[in-house]
Amino acid sequence: MRNYVTAVGFALTIALPQAARAQAITPPQVPANIQVPAGNEIFLIGRGVGTQNYVCSPTTSVGQVAWTLFTPQATLFDDAGNQLITHFFSPSPSEGGITRVTWQSSADTSTIFGKANASSTDPAFVDPNAVAWLLIQITATKVGPTGGAALTPTTFVQRIHTVGGLAPSTGCDTPTQLGKKAFIPYTADYVFFKKN
Numbered sequence: 001m002r003n004y005v006t007a008v009g010f011a012l013t014i015a016l017p018q019a020a021r022a023q024a025i026t027p028p029q030v031p032a033n034i035q036v037p038a039g040n041e042i043f044l045i046g047r048g049v050g051t052q053n054y055v056c057s058p059t060t061s062v063g064q065v066a067w068t069l070f071t072p073q074a075t076l077f078d079d080a081g082n083q084l085i086t087h088f089f090s091p092s093p094s095e096g097g098i099t100r101v102t103w104q105s106s107a108d109t110s111t112i113f114g115k116a117n118a119s120s121t122d123p124a125f126v127d128p129n130a131v132a133w134l135l136i137q138i139t140a141t142k143v144g145p146t147g148g149a150a151l152t153p154t155t156f157v158q159r160i161h162t163v164g165g166l167a168p169s170t171g172c173d174t175p176t177q178l179g180k181k182a183f184i185p186y187t188a189d190y191v192f193f194k195k196n
Contacts, residue, residue: 028160028191031120034135036156041196043153046084048188050074052131052165056172056180065175067167067182072101076190085151087190094140101136103157103190108148113140114157131165131186134158153194161189 025042050073057068076085083106091097092113100113114136121132136159141152165186172180 028158028189029125030133030158030160031122031125033118034120034133034158034160036135036158036193039195040155040193042191043194044084044192046076046078046190046192048074048076048087048159048186048190050087050186051183052167052186054167054172054182054184056177058175058178063175065172065178067172069167070181072186073183074186074188076103085190092140093142100139103151103154105144105148105150108146108150109144110148110151111142111144112138112151112154112157113142114138125160127163129164129166130162131159131188133160133162151192154192155195156193158191158193159188160191161187163187 027036027042052069053071053073054067055070056065058064059066071089072087074087075083076087078084085106086104088102088104089099090102090111090113092100095113100115102111102113104111116134117137118135119132120126120134121128126133134157136157138154138156141154143149143152163186165184165188168182168184171177171182
């Protein structure tokens with residue numbers, strides 16, 4: 001079903017007029033707390049393939065360490081295998097350089113920055129061996145150097161259908177392991193919304 005929805009999403013993004021898109025793409029089933037607010041519609045769906053990257057860091061407890069996510073690193077593709085978007089963390093240009101989750105269009109380098117509003121590990125949806133599903137609100141946008149704006153209408157992004165990506169259960173147990181890194185493979189579907 002996921003591939004069908006993704007394929008339909010891309011076909012409609014290319015082929016149908018603006019008014020028809022919202023009626024044709026059915027939003028995926030997600031936990032209630034990561035549903036996108038009314039007034040937004042899907043305009044793009046991409047399949048992310050990459051790694052969740054962790055570093056062994058100090059915790060707030062003296063002498064304790066834990067794996068901390070320092071960036072995702074993924075590429076989003078359409079169902080034909082065409083590269084759509086690169087996904088990572090970067091400083092948000094209009095928020096004083098706060099590090100935000102970031103997506104950059106492969107077509108025109110337009111870029112969006114966001115923060116997670118909610119997450120879910122609801123076992124009715126999320127594999128217990130996978131990273132959480134997320135609802136991300138866009139906090140800043142940036143047009144490409146030649147004025148490209150493929151991603152700038154984005155208001156929310158959902159990360160769903162995750163596989164893998166959890167921090168390791170070992171390898172960051174003592175302060176002697178500070179700075180050690182782990183690059184954990186994952187996949188996810190990313191659903192992009194804009195105002196309807």
